[in-house]
Amino acid sequence: MISMWQSWCIKFIVWIQGLFVKPYRVEIVDGSLPRILKKHKLYILKEDSELWQASMVCPCGCAEILEMNLLPDERPQWEFTMDEERRASLHPSVWRQIGCRSHFFLKKGKIIWV
Numbered sequence: 001m002i003s004m005w006q007s008w009c010i011k012f013i014v015w016i017q018g019l020f021v022k023p024y025r026v027e028i029v030d031g032s033l034p035r036i037l038k039k040h041k042l043y044i045l046k047e048d049s050e051l052w053q054a055s056m057v058c059p060c061g062c063a064e065i066l067e068m069n070l071l072p073d074e075r076p077q078w079e080f081t082m083d084e085e086r087r088a089s090l091h092p093s094v095w096r097q098i099g100c101r102s103h104f105f106l107k108k109g110k111i112i113w114v
């Protein structure tokens, strides 16, 4: 059993971390990706008013660029959402089968490792 005090401390630490961890925010780009991708951004590629791909720098630090298809007629397919502060969420989780094998969720701009 953890005491009330301990559970309060854990909540406090999570809250403090939330203040310093920069959330992933959505940036919609027309045409192609910028040459250098910023961290903490989920780039949404748009073509002819269609959002077709989400891209981000791998959060593990390996610097790979992850590309997630958003088109419903291609597999695998992800859905992205953003809130009023443009914080990004992706569904389902991102799981790299090659390289660093990162597996994480992106929820409200936060990386949640699996």
Ligand SMILES: [Zn+2]
Binding pocket: 058, 059, 060, 061, 062, 063, 064, 100, 101, 102
């Ligand atoms: Zn990685």
